[in-house]
Structures are given as structure tokens and as C-alpha cells.
Amino acid sequence: MTTEYKSILYGVDNRVATIVLNVPGKLNALDVTLAEELTAAMDRAARDDAVRVVVVTGTGRAFCAGGDVAYFTSLDLEGSIAFIRKAQTLISAFTETPKPVIAAVNGFAVGAGFSLALLSDIVVSSDKAVFGLAFVNIALIPDLAALYFLPRAVGLQKAKELAFTGKNIDAAEAYRLGIVNTVVEHDKLEEEVRKMSAFLAGQPREAVKAAKTLLNMSMDMGLDELVEMEAMAQGIRMVSDDSREGVDAFLNKRKPNFK
Numbered sequence: 001m002t003t004e005y006k007s008i009l010y011g012v013d014n015r016v017a018t019i020v021l022n023v024p025g026k027l028n029a030l031d032v033t034l035a036e037e038l039t040a041a042m043d044r045a046a047r048d049d050a051v052r053v054v055v056v057t058g059t060g061r062a063f064c065a066g067g068d069v070a071y072f073t074s075l076d077l078e079g080s081i082a083f084i085r086k087a088q089t090l091i092s093a094f095t096e097t098p099k100p101v102i103a104a105v106n107g108f109a110v111g112a113g114f115s116l117a118l119l120s121d122i123v124v125s126s127d128k129a130v131f132g133l134a135f136v137n138i139a140l141i142p143d144l145a146a147l148y149f150l151p152r153a154v155g156l157q158k159a160k161e162l163a164f165t166g167k168n169i170d171a172a173e174a175y176r177l178g179i180v181n182t183v184v185e186h187d188k189l190e191e192e193v194r195k196m197s198a199f200l201a202g203q204p205r206e207a208v209k210a211a212k213t214l215l216n217m218s219m220d221m222g223l224d225e226l227v228e229m230e231a232m233a234q235g236i237r238m239v240s241d242d243s244r245e246g247v248d249a250f251l252n253k254r255k256p257n258f259k
Helices: 032-047 077-087 089-095 112-119 134-138 146-154 156-165 171-177 186-201 205-218 223-238 241-251
Strands: 008-013 016-021 053-058 062-064 101-105 108-110 122-126 130-132 168-170 182-184
Touching: 008 032, 016 032, 016 186, 032 053, 032 077, 032 089, 053 062, 053 186, 062 101, 062 112, 077 089, 089 112, 101 112, 101 186, 108 112, 112 130, 112 146, 122 171, 122 186, 130 171, 134 156, 146 156, 168 171, 171 182, 182 186, 205 223, 205 241, 223 241
Parallel strands: 016 053, 053 101, 062 108, 101 122, 108 130, 122 182
Antiparallel strands: 008 016, 130 168
């Protein structure tokens, strides 16, 4: 893992980029430096042809325990809006990368940490993890697009409950609500993420990219528009080298070798 950043660690191994939020003394709380470096690392992974999957996790007891609230006290209105705009670059960094993003939630994922999990494509959680929209506890509203993604994951009424109360939920409840894909014993989190990322790294990259793009867009388009885009995307995929390889492997009962 490289130490060229101040607040994160970054490394690539076996086609998987791992980004570790690395401010354990502050429970990986989000400040300007962490937001900038995480955005830069996500963009770096997106541009790297050697990377097929991105894993985001945290050091210590937290995935990310929200924003650095002590820093907020130094901001006036202009500074507050500027900070939020800076943090919001993470939304596109997570959702627009063509590669699957796995959140490996190792501990507290509250406030902005909860939002980062929601921005990820797949969430693998330790059974010791805690999730919560703690914003209301300091008279704030959920940000980093949590107000967009959470009701789509859990329904409007449950999203309102979580936003209005700021209460925490455990990993089992997050799984039941559809926020988390998989919950594993804490000491098996790394192993589970390694297996999942290795599997996804072997999938045909352009098919995964197209599926991610259309799934994200589907949340804001009608059926007619979606099926039109589906036809174009699927037509392109059907004449691709990867698809021809997949069909040949299927017909000949062998494992495909995607590019």
C-alpha cells in the first residue's frame, strides 16, 4: 500500500484497487483532505486499465464516522457550502466510475460514512459494524446523496425514520433493510471481500460497466427510455469479443477467458 497520501492508503493487487481511509485517531472522519484524497484515489482507480474492482474500507474501529464536526465550527456560510461542494465530488467519483465499488464496512459507518456505503455498488459488512444517519443529532440533514439513495434502498417511510431519529442500526438490521449485501464475522471480512473482488475482477469489464451505467440511470428514467438504451447497449455487447468468448465457452462447456 502506498503512503503518498495524508489520509488514505492506496494499493493495487490482482486487478483490485484498495483504498483505506486512514485517520483512525478521528475514526476516519471526513474533512477536506480526506474528501480530496478519496476522490483522487477513486479517479485514479477508474483511469487505471489494470484495475477491475475498487474496494473502500477503513483503518481501526471505523469505516467512516461521519464528518469532522470540530472543523465545522470554524466555517461561515460560504465556507460551509464550499466544504459540502468539495465533499460532493465523491458522489460522481463513486457512481460514475465504470468499475464495481465494494464498501468493506469494518466498523462505524455513520453520517457521511453511511452515505459512502450507500454510494457503493456492493456493501460487505462486519457483524460488528454500525450504521446510522447521525446528522440530525447535530441539527444537520443527511448529505452526500443519502437523501437520494436511502429511500430507494429501504423505502421512503423507513428512510424518514432513520433521517429524523438519527438512530443507529446494526449490521443485521442493515442487511434486512437491503442496505448491506453480505454480513460476515468481523475477522472474516477481509477474506470475504477478497473472494468477492476476485470474482468480480474476472467478469467481463464492458458488460459490468454497461450494467452499472444503466442500473444507475434506471432510477430516473421511464421504461420506454430504458428499453431503448438497453437495446443499443445489448446490441453492442452481443457482437463484442467478450460475448463471443462467453458464448463459445458456454457451448463448449469450458470456463470463459474475458479480456
